[in-house]
Amino acid sequence: MALTKPRLFRKGYKFYDSQPEMYFLVSGRVRLMALAPDGSEKTLWYLGDGSCFNETPMFMEDEKHMAFGQNEVRFFHECAEDCYICTFTRDDVYRLGMEKPELFYNLCKSYSVKVTLLSRNSVSLSIESQLTRICKFLASRIVPGSNPLCAKRDISYRDMADLLGMHRITLYKVMRQAQSRGLFSFDKNSDEIFILRQDEFYREARM
Template structure:
């Protein structure tokens, strides 16, 4: 699950908002005083530190809610830790259609549809688990293992030979994986020289030449599937 892109975590929230979906052009950011659901398009979450540093946290696809913190943390005076150590910002990486929810609307929906609140709790726990796995990977795993984990989450179903989709520029992929883009390129060249995969930096697909070795590098085990 490390470095996965989340998709369709909150399908049940589509068309629940009292507002029609709005178009947010590529590059748009989102005010913190609403929760949103991404009806179509793609977003990334970036952490911005006080000294100007940036770190891509994850990507979201359609059918996912974001900025749920207004529901979980608003009015909570007993938080043991400050949430203001960094500024977290969602940005549209392509044109997006989004619906938004005010805090008052969320409260009304929660009273009428507790199943929707349960869905939010479940998807939020998935995000926490994803973030925890990424922290571990960034702390203790090799560059090559991180690359394989990223690609393993983007395998193209039914591809023969087995291929993975590289759905972002190399510099963004490097940021997500916690390394410099030159380091990422060297790790991919190392994997290519070992015959593990084949890639062209101008292509958005990477061919997996040794699936068993690839998945063992990514997960420590080989999935029970045929290649």
């Protein structure tokens, strides 16, 4: 998909959704953030290699629709590590759609998948228990072939708590309760969580 040369963006670089550009993540990891009017930030999602982001401005022809009031939540993407990223202007995207319609179709599919996943996450935060959310998160990070079964945490506990819609202290508390009943075992200084009662774990994760 690269019509432009990938550029290195350092960890911490921010891409605001008011910028009329789309980005393609060649390598690295980017997170979607929400910025509240009081200045607090919350991690909503992580994107990996081969992901597009900031697509919305490409389909907003009227710039005033992208304007935000002082008391509204803003969204931006931030490099969670050093990343190589291709940048596309609105003209680039239009030309891409005209010259390579199959790639434009794939872009639409990618966008629809992202919307679906974010919608499911929103529903999960509304109706699922805290333990179910934790188990789903861990189930998506099971190390293939691990014995005993092991999940590997790839983000900090703070970001994990943000993604799961709870305070970090609450996350620790629920995980310790699950550990005390023998569901899984973990050390907060390690990125590995060992699943001890697999059947119960997967039932809790609704899988």
